[in-house]
Each structure stands twice: as structure tokens, then as C-alpha cells.
Amino acid sequence: MKESDTVKLKGVEFLLKIFSSKMRDFLFFVYLVSERSFNTPIKEGDTMEIPEDSRIVELFLERDQNAIAHTERKYKPLCFRIAFNILGSREDSDECVNDALLGAWNSIPPNRPQNLKAFICKIVRNISLTRLKHNTRQKRNTDLECSLDELAEVLPDERLSPDSSDEDIGAAIDAFLDTLDKTTREVFLRKYWFFDKVSDITERFGFSESKINNILYRTRNKLRDYLKKEGIYL
């Protein structure tokens, strides 16, 4: 056997190992979901108290299946809302939330999030956006398209600042958000992070739609100016 063949075999062996490990995790997750769906509450004597996030993270680290159940009970409505705002489909959103739970199960450990809520929200937002990108038969979601068009005005694509990573740009946006007052920052994030409809933001903040639109317009302009100043919009 040639040396190159040995290397290839080792590579295949390695991939199989990874695959079987992931597959094991996946199958275990399917088992958890099915048990949760058909046998809730999970077991006799199970209390309905949901522990603090730090405890839930510990349960993830201990590979305790209750971590999934607690996370779902605590954050499923929020995750579903984010997914639904992006995808506009109940079925797709449900799948994304389940994928996000699987994602949390697979990534904790090695991750140990200090903020479980934000962690799970980021996962579901990412998954939903990824699905949106690849879902060519997506029903038109006017509100979302409007949000994306508005964001494209600020920073459309990789032609701008090709050497900056998304993480770098995210850090710049984070610093920009620190310059805003609390209400403006939250309005901006409700629209462009959570993808809430303007009507929902109106209800949340008690402002008129024109006022919300005005806040968003001014903040987008400020952000674009800020990114230019930071050398990102080049």
C-alpha cells in the first residue's frame, strides 16, 4: 500500500468518526424531541420550574436532556417569533427552532454561553437567514424585504470593505449602537435584528408609525456615516 493510500484511508476513517459522532448526537436529539413531544412531562415527579439560564447551561455541559426541554419551554416563543419574522412560514419556523435547539445541543460544549437567551436567539436567526437565502420558493414577505432593502442601503455586499470580516463589522456596529440612546437602539434592533414589523414596534413603544420610520431612517443614515468614518464603507 502506498503512503498516499494510507493517508487517504486515515482521512476516511477520521471522517467516519466525525460522522458517527455527529450522527449519534443527531439521533439522540431526535430521541429527546420525540420523548418530549409524546411523553411530556418528561418523567414522573418532574416539576415545572425552569432553572436559571446558568443552570440550563450547566445541564447542557452535563449532557442532561432536560437542558433541551428547559430551553424550549423558556425560549421557544421568542425563537419562533424571530424565525417567523424572517421566514413567514409556521412549518419552516418550527423546523428552524428545532434546528436551533439541536445547534445549541451540539455547540454546548465546547461553548459555554454567558447569555443563553442571546446565544439561542443568534442561532435561530442565523439558521432562519440561511434557510431564507436558499429557499427559492419562499413566499414574498414584504416586511422582511423592506427591512433587507433598507439594510442594503447601509452596507449592501462584500464589494464594500472586502477585507473586513462580518465579525469586524459587527463590532463596529456594536460600538455605533453604544452611541445611541436606549430607545433608539432598541427600535433599531427590533426592526433589523428581530425583524419585527413596524406595526409591532409601534405597539411595543407606543410611537406612531411615522415616528418609528423616522427613527429608523435617521439611525440608518447615522450608521452608514459611522461605518464610512470607520473605514468600512470603502
Next chain:
Amino acid sequence: MKIPRITDALNHISDDKITQADQPRKKRSALPLVCSLGGTCVAAAVLGVVLLNGKPVSKPPVMTSSDVPSPVSSGITSEPTSAPASQTASNSEVSEPTSEPTPGALPNYFTPYEGSGFSIDRDDLPFKYNGGEPTKISAEPYNSGMGFLGYYAYDVSELKYNNPWSEDLEIKELPIFKGGRPTWTNIELSPELPDGYSLEEGVDIETEIKTVRYLAEKYSDKLGYTDYELNVWHDYTYDKEPSYFVEVYESSDNAFDAIMNYNFASSSFYYDSFSNKLFLRKGDGMDKYTCTGFYPTITADTAREMLLAGKYSTTVPEMYYLKDGVTEDKVKHVELMYLPTNGGMVIPYYRFLVEIDSNIEGINHYGAFDVPAISPEYLEGMDTESRYN
């Protein structure tokens, strides 16, 4: 669909900003009917002192008033002494809590409603009515599909709202409406307030109530009310932080008018820190509602029997929070409120607060269970033999 790059970059902002943006808002002045009324689901608990025809109500309208600990309940007992006479003349004179709060509990700011009873004058209605007769309607409540209606409180008596309805009112019929939802008009006011008054984010509840009363008096011409009632809605967030919202509605000697005002025409004041402007957010009233008929009603007692028989609607996921079903001992409160249906109508329901399993240690959790207040013979599209949630 093309996703601009900044969308992905936004996922790298700090976790704290994301969670902060998802914190419950104290001011909820623009909530739609379903939400704003949802927040009112506990008003009957405070109506034990409602006086009818000048007489104190003999029993509190709360089903389990004996279960309600007393420290914050002076406003919900049948003790007439808990309603100082000064409160009847002017709401502005009532500014202090009527009792010491339970540790960890919210103070009681209830201002008792007083009226002479319930009567409908069809020649003088605050809404459009073309003489339609009752027909069968679907009473399935509108459900946004987002979460469920549950309220945290150390005691149900904390979930108080100044609903003019009480079980002791003799109500034979109520109007139902087609379409519409509450709308408001923003009226800009001078942002200057005396020292000690503020509506800024984070002010304590005493300051907020004091300021709303001050503004309601100062801008009574813009408000256009002959007199007003104050609503202070309380509950707690998931983190046990008190959450409250203050609004006003036009009071009336006739409970029917007061109920309509309470459900459809409340107003509030809010301060916009972004522009440093102060606004009166005035309810537009019932111009956009059309009454499709006056329907015979059932009593709260009958509705309670239906609730216990499982004929109710709820968004509470029972498998998680109510494993043993609705039992009498868990029903803590009832009030009448108007809610939108899936069929585009707005109809009266009895909303019961049922104690459900709390998922937070040390605080109680109350879920909303609704029973249509109109006679079942006019309802269709729901299985009245079983719950229809």
C-alpha cells in the same frame, strides 16, 4: 433572496444589547385591543367596593376572595371604609397607596368605581348601530399564535385593573361589534413638567401615577372627559421585575358607558426621549366600530360553570402548566372584557384568571381562560361540549 452583508454582521453585536432589546416594555400604550385588554384581565378583583345604587356590594366579585391575602387587598374587600369619600369626587385627590404592600408585592392604587347601575339607551349610543338583530356568530377568540397569556404576581390581588364591570351589575344584553380596533391620536404637549413629575423610562410607579394625574387635570380640555378613571395595570416580568402601565378613561355614572369607554377609548400620556416630546395619546373612541346587534348575556356564575365543565378557550399550554385541568380552587378571578374573534368581530368574554403551575420559584402564575359572555344559542363554530383552545 439576497441578504445584505450587514444582516450577517449584525449577528455579531453584543449579547447584552440583544437581550436588552427584548426586555418587556413598561409603556405599552399602543397595544392592540387583544393585548391591551389582555392586560386588563384582572379588574374584577378590585371591584368589591363598587357601590350600586349607593349601597356597598355585599360580596366581592372575586370567586376566591378568601384566598386573597389581605396586605394589598384593602381595595378589593367589601369594606366600604377602603373607599374614602374623597376618592369619589376627584381622582386627582387619590394619590397614595391605600395600604402597605406585601414585601415584594406592588402597592394598591385602586380607585374604586362608583356608579348608579347599568342601562342601555339605544337612542343615545356612543357607536353606530343600524338596528340589526342577533344572529349566530363564531366566538373563537383571535389568537396571534405567539406565546400564551399568563401573568406573574405574588398574589392575584396585585393584578388589578379599574374595570367598571362587576358581577353585581344586572346585565341582560351587550352589544357586539364588527371590525375595527382601537386607534389613537397623538397630541403633542409641552414637555415641561414641575419638579418631581416625570414619565421618563424607569421612573417609579408613584411618580408615574402622580404625573398622569397631573397631566389629566392640566389637559382635561384636550382629553375631553367630564371626569376620568385611572387604570394602573400591574404584573411582573419573568425576572420578577414589576411591570406597570398607567392609562385613563372617561368615567360615567352609567356602567354601560363606563364599560364601553374602558374597553374602547382609553388614553395615555407618554414621553418620547428620542425627541424630548410629551404626547397625549388620546383614544379615538368607537367611531370605527359598528354594532351588529345586542345579544343576550350569561352571568359570570354560568360562565364559571362552563369554565369548570371545560367549555373555555385559552392559549395556556395545559400540558405544561395545568396538568390537573381547571378546578374550582384554582379559579382566582373573573372580569368581563371585549376581545376580538377570529371572525373579525369584537365580543364580550368573561376572562378567568386560573392559577397555573409557576415556572419561577416564589411567584405565582395566572393564566387567562375565556368564556363568551353571550348566550351559547348564538354561538357557532365551536364545540361547546369541550374546550376549544
